[in-house]
Amino acid sequence: MVYFAKWKIALVVIVCLLGVAFAAPNLMSRNMSDNLPSWIPNQQISLGLDLQGGSHLLLEVEAQTVINERLEALVDTIRTSLRAERIRYTGLGMNENTVHVNIKKPDQVDAAYDILRKLDIGSDTDVENGRITITLTELAIKEAKRSAVEQSIEIVRRRIDETGTKEPTIQRQGDERIIIQLPGIDNPEDVKRLLGKTAKMNFHLVNHNVSGEDLAAGRIPAGTIALPDAEDERRLVAVRRKIEVRGDMLIDSQPTFQDGRPVISFTFNSLGAKKFASVTSKNINRSLAIVLDGKVISAPNIQGAILGGSGIITGRFSVSEANDLSLLLRAGALPAPLVILEERSVGPGLGADSVAAGKIASFVGLLAVVIFMVVSYGRFGFYADVALMVNIILIMAALSLLQATLTLPGIAGIVLTVGMAVDANVLIFERIREELRNGLGPLASVDSGYKRAITTIIDANITTLIAAVLLFEFGSGPVRGFAVTLGIGILTSMFTAIMVTRLQVVMWLRRKKPKTLNF
Amino acid sequence: MANFHMIPAGINLEFINKRIIFFTFSVVLILTSLGLFGVNGLNYGIDFKGGIMMEVRSTSGPADIGKMRNQLSTLGLGEVSIQEFGEPEEVLIRIQRQDGGEKAQSLAVEAVKDVFKDTVEYRRTEFVGPKVSEELFMDGLMAVSLAIGAILVYIWFRFEWQFGLGAVIALLHDVISTIGIFALLGMEFNLSTVAAVLTIAGYSINDTVVVFDRVRENLRKYKTKDLAQLLNESINQTLSRTVMTSVTTLLALFALYILGGEVIRGFSFAMIWGIFIGTYSSVCLAVPVLLYFNIRRTDDEDEEDSEIEKVADEGAV
Numbered sequence: 145m146v147y148f149a150k151w152k153i154a155l156v157v158i159v160c161l162l163g164v165a166f167a168a169p170n171l172m173s174r175n176m177s178d179n180l181p182s183w184i185p186n187q188q189i190s191l192g193l194d195l196q197g198g199s200h201l202l203l204e205v206e207a208q209t210v211i212n213e214r215l216e217a218l219v220d221t222i223r224t225s226l227r228a229e230r231i232r233y234t235g236l237g238m239n240e241n242t243v244h245v246n247i248k249k250p251d252q253v254d255a256a257y258d259i260l261r262k263l264d265i266g267s268d269t270d271v272e273n274g275r276i277t278i279t280l281t282e283l284a285i286k287e288a289k290r291s292a293v294e295q296s297i298e299i300v301r302r303r304i305d306e307t308g309t310k311e312p313t314i315q316r317q318g319d320e321r322i323i324i325q326l327p328g329i330d331n332p333e334d335v336k337r338l339l340g341k342t343a344k345m346n347f348h349l350v351n352h353n354v355s356g357e358d359l360a361a362g363r364i365p366a367g368t369i370a371l372p373d374a375e376d377e378r379r380l381v382a383v384r385r386k387i388e389v390r391g392d393m394l395i396d397s398q399p400t401f402q403d404g405r406p407v408i409s410f411t412f413n414s415l416g417a418k419k420f421a422s423v424t425s426k427n428i429n430r431s432l433a434i435v436l437d438g439k440v441i442s443a444p445n446i447q448g449a450i451l452g453g454s455g456i457i458t459g460r461f462s463v464s465e466a467n468d469l470s471l472l473l474r475a476g477a478l479p480a481p482l483v484i485l486e487e488r489s490v491g492p493g494l495g496a497d498s499v500a501a502g503k504i505a506s507f508v509g510l511l512a513v514v515i516f517m518v519v520s521y522g523r524f525g526f527y528a529d530v531a532l533m534v535n536i537i538l539i540m541a542a543l544s545l546l547q548a549t550l551t552l553p554g555i556a557g558i559v560l561t562v563g564m565a566v567d568a569n570v571l572i573f574e575r576i577r578e579e580l581r582n583g584l585g586p587l588a589s590v591d592s593g594y595k596r597a598i599t600t601i602i603d604a605n606i607t608t609l610i611a612a613v614l615l616f617e618f619g620s621g622p623v624r625g626f627a628v629t630l631g632i633g634i635l636t637s638m639f640t641a642i643m644v645t646r647l648q649v650v651m652w653l654r655r656k657k658p659k660t661l662n663f
Numbered sequence: 664m665a666n667f668h669m670i671p672a673g674i675n676l677e678f679i680n681k682r683i684i685f686f687t688f689s690v691v692l693i694l695t696s697l698g699l700f701g702v703n704g705l706n707y708g709i710d711f712k713g714g715i716m717m718e719v720r721s722t723s724g725p726a727d728i729g730k731m732r733n734q735l736s737t738l739g740l741g742e743v744s745i746q747e748f749g750e751p752e753e754v755l756i757r758i759q760r761q762d763g764g765e766k767a768q769s770l771a772v773e774a775v776k777d778v779f780k781d782t783v784e785y786r787r788t789e790f791v792g793p794k795v796s797e798e799l800f801m802d803g804l805m806a807v808s809l810a811i812g813a814i815l816v817y818i819w820f821r822f823e824w825q826f827g828l829g830a831v832i833a834l835l836h837d838v839i840s841t842i843g844i845f846a847l848l849g850m851e852f853n854l855s856t857v858a859a860v861l862t863i864a865g866y867s868i869n870d871t872v873v874v875f876d877r878v879r880e881n882l883r884k885y886k887t888k889d890l891a892q893l894l895n896e897s898i899n900q901t902l903s904r905t906v907m908t909s910v911t912t913l914l915a916l917f918a919l920y921i922l923g924g925e926v927i928r929g930f931s932f933a934m935i936w937g938i939f940i941g942t943y944s945s946v947c948l949a950v951p952v953l954l955y956f957n958i959r960r961t962d963d964e965d966e967e968d969s970e971i972e973k974v975a976d977e978g979a980v
Binding site for chain 1: 667668669672673718720764765766768769772773776784785786787788789790791792794795799802803805806809810813814817818821854855857858861862864865866868869870872873876877880900901903904907908910911912913914915916917918919921922923924926927930931934
């Protein structure tokens with residue numbers, strides 16, 4: 145056994161060197177490591193938000209809204225197309241994923257069916273006793289939701305980028321959720337305010353024929369809707385349902401001032417500009433309502449055709465409201481509202497304190513274990529301590545290499561690994577002591593100690609590894625960080641405790657050839 | 664160089680003969696834990712029941728908790744708890760889950776920030792809505808049950824079913840009593856506590872496996888030895904290692920508990936408890952219960968294996 149295969153020695157040395165190489169950038173400042181030549185490992189461990197400070201937000205896209213809007217649009221189209229064909233109907237309405245309508249005359253059912261079937265390609269149309277039901281297919285619903293979530297991610301990214309947040313992480317989670325990580329932002333109220341609005345802006349014509357009394361009494365003609373005023377929600381404005389120009393045709397919008405009051409200037413793309421020109425030229429002296437998220441911001445009188453494709457939104461904005469709104473219009477509307485399911489924000493003070501506390505705890509824990517091992521096992525304990533140091537270097541290297549995130553529980557995982565890593569050595573050393581007591585010579589004892597302990601070590605570590613894997617799978621956020629360091633720690637500690645100590649022990653035995661082991 | 668021996672060589676303590684004492688103790692511990700869990704329940708953190716938690720530091724000397732309580736009571740946020748957290752300047756505010764779904768939590772956070780404004784530094788703000796807290800709870804439950812199941816399967820696969828059963832009895836004992844101590848002390852039970860429970864499960868099994876390994880080895884070596892005596896010897900032979908590893912792990916954990924900061928104190932507490940109880944259960948529970956399961960004593964194949972191993976060992980010397 146005193147023979148230690150050359151390739152094993154090489155392996156140990158190479159792994160240790162690689163470990164040092166990959167762990168080393170963590171000792172440098174960010175600047176230094178960034179300036180290293182590209183062939184030298186320069187990745188540092190990334191600290192979790194709980195250590196560097198920042199916000200974690202979990203959002204859900206209310207994707208059903210998109211489906212509802214699609215069904216509402218379908219209802220509108222059905223109404224107009226059936227009217228155009230003079231087909232009489234009753235009970236036009238929608239359910240969760242379906243639209244239904246009853247055709248009055250049996251002889252018109254087939255004709256109606258032919259029209260309705262072509263309206264939405266993502267639907268199945270059934271007819272039964274004159275009742276036609278259009279159901280969105282599973283696939284269409286899934287696809288619509290998927291694209292809503294994807295669009296939302298894009299819009300969220302644009303909005304956050306506009307705020308100038310550095311290195312935000314925006315990821316999809318599951319089917320309808322988005323995780324946002326904002327390093328350095330410990331008070332995310334601004335971001336939350338920006339994400340809380342869908343910012344759908346559309347231009348509608350005001351219906352001047354509806355009097356104030358009609359509005360108050362709810363007597364509203366078909367094709368017209370009553371929308372609340374953004375300033376005073378009790379005040380209603382009657383606008384035509386038809387959208388004249390859509391806000392998604394905006395290409396720019398900026399806050400500016402007019403007569404000393406904050407206003408928002410906007411510019412349409414060419415199609416938008418054309419539509420805007422046509423609406424404004426045909427409706428001079430009527431009012432055009434600017435509707436944001438179902439509320440009328442303002443309804444200025446059209447004084448003349450606006451041909452340039454740009455204009456100004458006035459309203460009672462404060463400067464910051466004008467800033468926000470123009471940002472939202474620039475970034476685009478969310479396809480569906482977002483709800484914040486979870487927020488976890490840590491200020492930089494607490495993060496720094498946690499890092500400091502984690503460092504001290506790790507150092508003291510490490511020192512205590514190191515001393516205890518030497519006191520208990522002398523020279524062998526020292527070898528185990530060397531292995532322990534290598535182990536910590538390897539954990540750092542693995543974390544840098546995998547770009548895993550180190551969290552506070554992750555530091556706890558490392559400290560725990562320090563305590564448990566020496567276990568493999570304890571097992572081996574205790575076994576060696578036993579074999580010595582049984583009368584075996586030093587070499588035989590060491591040999592047998594390693595051999596017999598190894599299956600136990602593997603069995604014992606695999607069980608802990610199972611726990612770590614499950615923690616990673618089911619844990620979230622910081623707890624995952626714990627699972628990562630625990631798992632990595634188990635793997636590296638098996639390597640160092642078995643290979644690194646063994647190499648040292650073998651080299652010592654070969655050099656000294658001791659007759660007895662005082663152990 | 665004479666080294667310090669934690670456990671003297673050739674120690675021979677009575678574990679198996681005293682098993683009734685251990686069993687009684689453990690049964691009482693389990694029943695008490697279940698009782699406490701039933702009566703007190705657990706003090707779930709916001710991870711599992713939803714709600715808001717804010718850690719704030721007063722910017723003007725020690726925090727006036729009474730005043731802060733008054734300020735918050737005007738908001739009508741339901742149950743609000745305010746307590747000092749580590750230092751006199753620091754305060755931990757916990758607010759119950761707000762009715763009105765996900766959005767209400769967010770609004771409540773804003774309301775609190777409006778009240779305190781710049782008089783405090785917001786060190787940590789967390790809220791978990793009803794949807795997520797439910798999921799986190801289910802995930803935690805799932806992780807713990809799957810871990811116990813997977814460990815059982817592994818032990819079963821590596822040993823015989825009797826050992827698997829013994830290991831799981833010890834494991835459940837540790838998990839239940841950990842929950843019991845949290846119910847007793849009313850300490851917050853949150854995601855990191857679940858992490859601690861899972862780690863305790865891994866650690867406890869780790870300890871158990873080491874002793875079981877020795878039992879198996881001795882079963883092969885001594886075909887006719889009285890089982891009770893054999894089990895007791897196995898425990899004593901591995902006792903030194905069991906204690907050593909617990910001590911090194913505890914050294915690291917105490918450092919974490921004392922120096923690691925408020926945020927992970929609950930976690931390190933659970934782990935420290937788990938190491939004690941896990942060590943106890945491996946030695947005093949997992950092995951003694953083997954006595955009652957009908958363990959097979961003859962295994963010809965294994966016997967041959969160990970003979971060959973022995974020859975090989977001697978050859979190498």
